[in-house]
Amino acid sequence: MDHPVLHVRDLHVQFVTDTGTVNAVNGVNLQVKRGSTVGIVGESGSGKSTTMMAVMRLLSTGARIGGQVDFLGENLLSLSKKQMRKIRGHRISMIFQNPSTYLNPTKTIGKQMIEPLLYHHLASPAEARRRAVQLLGDIGISNPEKRFDNYPFEFSGGMLQRMMIGMALLSRPHLLIADEPTTALDVTVQAEILWLLKKLQQETGMAMVLVTHDLAVAAQVCDEIYVMYGGEMVEHLPSEMLLKSQAHPYLQGLIQSIPKLSGEKGRLPYIPGQPLGASANRPTGCIFADRCAYRFERCAERPPLLQLGERHEVACWKAGAEVSV
Numbered sequence: 001m002d003h004p005v006l007h008v009r010d011l012h013v014q015f016v017t018d019t020g021t022v023n024a025v026n027g028v029n030l031q032v033k034r035g036s037t038v039g040i041v042g043e044s045g046s047g048k049s050t051t052m053m054a055v056m057r058l059l060s061t062g063a064r065i066g067g068q069v070d071f072l073g074e075n076l077l078s079l080s081k082k083q084m085r086k087i088r089g090h091r092i093s094m095i096f097q098n099p100s101t102y103l104n105p106t107k108t109i110g111k112q113m114i115e116p117l118l119y120h121h122l123a124s125p126a127e128a129r130r131r132a133v134q135l136l137g138d139i140g141i142s143n144p145e146k147r148f149d150n151y152p153f154e155f156s157g158g159m160l161q162r163m164m165i166g167m168a169l170l171s172r173p174h175l176l177i178a179d180e181p182t183t184a185l186d187v188t189v190q191a192e193i194l195w196l197l198k199k200l201q202q203e204t205g206m207a208m209v210l211v212t213h214d215l216a217v218a219a220q221v222c223d224e225i226y227v228m229y230g231g232e233m234v235e236h237l238p239s240e241m242l243l244k245s246q247a248h249p250y251l252q253g254l255i256q257s258i259p260k261l262s263g264e265k266g267r268l269p270y271i272p273g274q275p276l277g278a279s280a281n282r283p284t285g286c287i288f289a290d291r292c293a294y295r296f297e298r299c300a301e302r303p304p305l306l307q308l309g310e311r312h313e314v315a316c317w318k319a320g321a322e323v324s325v
């Protein structure tokens, strides 16, 4: 009876623009289990945010979405807008990549925090206030009682980010989607906030999806990792394997391009070639073949996700072949 909280199946997202069709997400599958943290990593433009915005049904009307998004046994893609509003900000919360753009500068922090609770009739105004003040304190905002009545401009960037996290957690969601929740913050604050999120997660048992560029953070905070390239999942592996036993040449390239702490200079690691553009015609073979040092004849054919281990899958003929030998 280990049904995932979230099960995305064969998700496709296309944007129809004046200059043509953009294939942003192409057949993505992913599962998130109760109480677990799933990381989604990949270069800029690989489709991480679009995947999560599709799950939340927050993409613009020009987006064409296909596939299935099962959340606690219900396909979110088949719900009405009204049914979806009941789920969003209640059973699923999202922390966005640029939180300040979602805040209203003319409303107090507290008012904005408790809005979803009141909207979903989850608490009385007094109870909502009590819970929000408590949570502000829990997430490291001193003097929360007074801070509740501040306006966004009175908060620093780090405090706003904490407030957004508090707001997302206030409704005690089953699933939290955090899209680069700490990218704009100092490294030390980043770590502190991520650990705070983990702590709150352990207390509530919620499932979490963490979208991040930062592979070291993903390895530390997540249980499993999905790697996206060109709108597809190219590898899925347990986080303890991320930095040491990655199989896909793309992921190997990403790992090598993490700056070394030892500060070894002179060699600039990078993955040669350009990331696969979302608007480009999609190749019939492996989507990474153009940039891959290990390319061979078989790569003219598209590799499916090949099973390397119990929780390890990779879309690469070479990596798959090595294991079966």
Ligand SMILES: Nc1ncnc2c1ncn2[C@@H]1O[C@H](COP(=O)(O)OP(=O)(O)OP(=O)(O)O)[C@@H](O)[C@H]1O
Residues within 6 Å of the ligand: 015, 017, 022, 023, 024, 042, 043, 044, 045, 046, 047, 048, 049, 050, 051, 060, 097, 213, 277, 278, 279
């Ligand atoms: N509304 C839109 N209209 C057209 N194209 C879009 C739209 N939103 C995203 N895209 C395109 O879809 C692709 C995936 O974008 P997405 O924002 O999901 O990437 P990402 O992996 O989240 O990148 P980043 O790490 O920079 O946040 C990109 O090529 C992007 O330009």
Ligand SMILES: [Mg+2]
Residues within 6 Å of the ligand: 048, 049, 050, 097, 179
């Ligand atoms: Mg993004």
